[in-house]
Amino acid sequence: MxxxxxxxxxxxxxxxxxxxxxxxxxxxxxxSVKHFTCWNQLLCMIFGQL
Incomplete structure (x- = not known):
């Protein structure tokens, strides 16, 4: 738990x-970003490394 x-x-x-x-x-x-910001991309890349 x-x-x-x-x-x-x-x-x-x-x-x-x-x-x-x-x-x-x-x-x-x-x-030129509409939805997926650089901050969101950074978080996804960090999560992917885990």
């Missing part, structure tokens, strides 16, 4: 979404 946080949520705690959003706006990462 799980009594703590999942591994994925523990990894995400180390990342700051505010800093990541600032970097994506600096380099126009979400310029």
């Amino acid at each position: 799980n009594h703590g946080k999942y591994v994925f949520s523990q990894l995400i705690e180390f990342l700051s979404q505010r800093v990541f959003d600032r970097l994506t706006s600096k380099y126009s990462g979400n310029k």
